[in-house]
């Protein structure tokens with residue numbers, strides 16, 4: 001088991017520790033453990049070999065936010081990303097890490113209005129996150145200056161290489177001051193990237209997140225593709241179809257753990273959450289209740305679950321993907337112990353298919369795709385359980401004291417009517433289809449759906465409902481065709497079938513010159 005090194009040991013200031021606390025991160029990920037102290041305590045350049053999803057944005061974002069001064073007149077940090085979506089994602093993550101500092105962080109990508117970018121750049125920006133083509137555009141126009149950088153970050157360098165940006169990157173680096181520090185992140189290290197590193201970087205430290213040789217426990221591993229908003233419903237279905245569910249639901253942050261546990265309690269499950277915020281006595285109480293099966297579902301973060309010694313879980317649910325293959329093994333290793341077969345269930349959104357494939361490959365495990373149980377399957381399973389329970393009660397003669405009442409009811413009615421009424425009385429709620437919400441099948445990204453980018457977000461008071469109205473005011477499409485709505489501060493995303501996407505794009509792109517399109521095709525991640 002990895003040693004539990006906390007963020008405080010990495011040399012971050014109390015201001016940044018407070019931000020981390022508010023985000024609900026409990027412990028640094030492996031890449032963060034290695035990169036953060038290097039950025040803070042040395043002057044070296046860094047190559048970090050890590051995948052997305054390993055927390056690498058915070059690995060460079062946190063120490064940079066700690067070092068950076070907010071009284072500068074020039075761009076201090078340039079982050080280059082291969083795609084528009086990653087650009088937006090990184091800019092948002094950095095925004096969430098800046099706390100009260102007045103850093104201006106600007107995402108700059110192709111497809112977005114040039115005018116808007118020029119205006120923002122003119123006003124002064126501290127951190128620019130951009131895709132290579134558009135950044136180079138600005139450098140050539142002299143609307144962006146990168147000759148006073150403290151840091152240049154190349155994110156997903158191998159992806160930028162694959163997408164043919166190598167030449168652009170070299171041109172961009174030629175514009176930068178040579179005394180900046182360069183942090184290069186890449187999942188793989190093809191020779192072209194090594195070449196760029198030796199040409200443009202100073203003495204650098206090569207940080208790799210160690211891939212331990214991993215042994216997969218005897219666990220049946222399955223996954224479901226489910227959109228973020230349907231994960232909770234999916235969780236309820238899995239718990240309900242099982243006989244004697246006893247499991248841990250893993251999520252990323254303390255806030256998620258609390259939120260999911262509360263929703264489970266509201267829906268009548270015996271649940272509680274376990275995270276690093278609890279004091280020792282609370283922790284012990286929750287663990288005791290779980291071990292004694294007073295609660296049968298525990299919602300936990302990775303860190304909090306480390307000290308938990310339970311051996312007979314029926315399920316481990318990865319509500320959010322773990323940060324790396326190593327964490328996956330630690331999580332699922334909690335089932336299938338003591339010779340009992342357990343099930344490890346992982347939820348992924350369609351965009352996370354590659355990440356799961358990577359985890360499966362690294363851990364040499366077969367993770368089977370399954371379909372979520374349908375409501376009728378759950379009701380059928382519940383009826384079967386009731387049947388067995390009733391049969392057992394009859395055989396045990398434990399209900400003998402109620403025989404006189406039964407005889408009276410039978411004397412006055414038909415036996416099947418009596419039984420049906422009793423079943424209704426006891427199980428009406430449990431067998432009600434209405435207690436389940438519908439889950440629409442998520443389609444793989446490639447099969448007939450398009451992700452659209454909408455230049456309206458929380459700042460325009462957008463909600464999922466309002467986004468649907470916003471589209472349907474202009475285009476007559478069925479509301480249920482609009483799926484996976486994601487509202488961000490400045491913009492939103494939706495997913496629609498190809499045909500609807502075409503109608504929407506046509507309607508919103510009237511070609512009036514000089515006007516920015518409100519809706520565009522989202523770039524693939």
Ligand code: AMP
Pocket residue numbers: 024025026027028029032051052053054055056057058093252253
């Ligand atoms: P990234 O690899 O940078 O794309 O990060 C993946 C996700 O992990 C982001 O949603 C981060 O907010 C989250 N994250 C990063 N570091 C941590 C951490 N130490 N604990 C929990 N979540 C984290």
